[in-house]
Amino acid sequence: MxxxxxxxxxxxxxxxxxxxxxxxxxxxxxxxxxxxxxxxxxxxxxxxxxxxxxxxxxxxxxxxxxxxxxxxxxxxxxxxxxxxxxxxxxxxxxxxxxxxxxxxxxxxxxxxxxxxxxMIKRADEIAHIRLAANLTDQCFKFITRRIRPGVTESRLALEIEGFLRSRGADLAFSPIVAFNEHSFQPHYHERSYDPLRRGSLILLDFGAKINGYCADMTRVVFVGKPKDGWVRAYNTVLQAQNKALGLLRDGVRSGATLDAAAKEVIAEANLPPYPHSLGHNVGLDVHEGPRLSVKKDEKLLPGMVFSVEPAVYIEGTYGIRIEDLVRLTDKGIEILSTSPKEMIIL
Missing domain, CATH: 3.40.350.10 (Creatinase/prolidase N-terminal domain)
Incomplete structure (x- = not known):
């Protein structure tokens, strides 16, 4: 002990x-x-x-x-x-x-x-999380084929749950499916029956749980031509995430430094930085410590698996968040989430 x-x-x-x-x-x-x-x-x-x-x-x-x-x-x-x-x-x-x-x-x-x-994952724990992340990626590919005008948030959430459970997994948390103005709420959990229309954005945040271990991933997709403001915000959020991942590759291990750097990218684009931390550890619970936050600097160590999820939220209008799972090793990082991050327009 x-x-x-x-x-x-x-x-x-x-x-x-x-x-x-x-x-x-x-x-x-x-x-x-x-x-x-x-x-x-x-x-x-x-x-x-x-x-x-x-x-x-x-x-x-x-x-x-x-x-x-x-x-x-x-x-x-x-x-x-x-x-x-x-x-x-x-x-x-x-x-x-x-x-x-x-x-x-x-x-x-x-x-x-x-x-x-x-906080520090054993090899078997990392293997379980990797399986969960892989199934989450498969589910994202599946659910994007189910998105079409007329579908509802409730229906898509049910399809996500069914896909994961039918493959022997549990849910890391209740899936978030947020259309348009609902997406500005970071943890939106209502499920509207209003039909999807063209010219919409959809925020999808979900994760599989395998052998008790969680995955967590967020993507945003667009149905029809996205608004110019959405495109600008999306590219800014992706740039903020790439900034944080680049610093991790360069050896930065301060959660506060990473959070500050991502928020700076968003602020420089004259967009409101996200109110939450840049990320959190993931394991048996989907939210574990430490968090990557300017509010409390914590050192990231090899063996940790954590999310990197910058975002922009425009109150009452829309939200865009891009979230990947990252494993920290002695040699660098491994990004466990492999779903595409280039803009998807359906």
Missing amino acids: RKHLFIGVDALFITNPTNIRYLTGFVGVEDRDAYCLVTQNQFYFFTSSLYLESAKKLRAKVLEISRENPIAKEIARLCEELKIKKLGFEEANLTVAEYNKLKGLHLVPTNNRIEQLR
Whole structure:
């Protein structure tokens, strides 16, 4: 176990289901189907009788919990048995009710300790993300053939979901399909039944999830001749992304520097820079740390997989965002998203 996990504590009580999956590979149905206790020498995995059989293959000591033998009782027993004096817990995940049941123990709040491990992807994790990115690219090719006047946002979103699920994948998140003025909302999640008309733009933001690992990609396509302002904004956003990717290739590893450089390209074109970060790590969650943001400079390290997604949003009118997944290596970068970025006019 890495030493930073145990700074100020003797053990960690893990309740976040994504962190439990990362540590053990276990996938439950509900949020509290399992818990973990992590010491410097051992994983302890707690679950009910429903999952004991599947838990046998985990590299952990498996202990059964139930209504008669609840998790708080087992944790207290182990803390006494293992002489754990300070028990760290995930302050962003443990509920007040769970905390109250553990009050007899010396509890120490911790934040993002497992998430820090998750920032650097193992080879198997990168392989899963690469598969998810590849399927996302296939889905983009598929969905552009379904775009025609008369189709609705709702229909296209359903087609994206069906394509991914029919190939054994899950959704990294609910697909964003935004026509025209809807696209200025970065995370638009309504689904209009208004039919697509010629002279429109469509923002598509979606990702496959394979073996628990997410992809995330955004493209904008045009139906009929695009407006001059759209063309200018599109080219500016693409230029901003190319600027950030070029700096990454040149060895820049400061998230803040990359974000500032992309925003500068957009500002110099007299367009409003995007209000969000340039990107975020991707893994078991579609949004993971660190973020590429001027608000908090964080160093990017080999093994990270993150999005690069500059944008222009004109309130009430339109939005254009171009997003790729990027893997950082010791030698440079690998762009995992391969869907075309030249302007697509259907």
